[in-house]
Amino acid sequence: MSKISVRYIVSDVDEAIPFYTEMLGFQVDMHPAPGFASLSKGDLRLLLNRPGAGGAGQSMPDGQTPAPGGWNRIQIEVADLAATVQRLKNAGCKFRSEIVVGNGGKQILVDDPSGNPIELFQPA
Helix, strand or coil: CCCEEEEEECCCHHHHHHHHHHHCCCEEEEEEECCEEEEEECCEEEEEECCCCCHHHCCCCCCCCCCCCCCCCEEEECCCHHHHHHHHHHCCCEECCCCEECCCEEEEEEECCCCCEEEEEEEC
């Protein structure tokens, strides 16, 4: 069975790599060029592309260019959300809100350096 991959468009791959590895525990599997890197965490493969780099970074026939941001996101489960949030805030990470509590647990959205959201989730 093949691995599931998620692709994020980032402004700067070299800036994004330390965020994902040092802050969120990903490992670098491949970084063959400045515009692309493949990272992993467990069964998740995260592909990072700079706009204009490689096939995934190319403009569409109508002229639209891939760009970072939006609301689609990956979810990373954490054991202690409050401690994780504090560690990331101390490192200067940007959050979209405070911790939200729901029936299934607690969550918060943190932005990567390009503005792509990552949901940090602690189950109830």
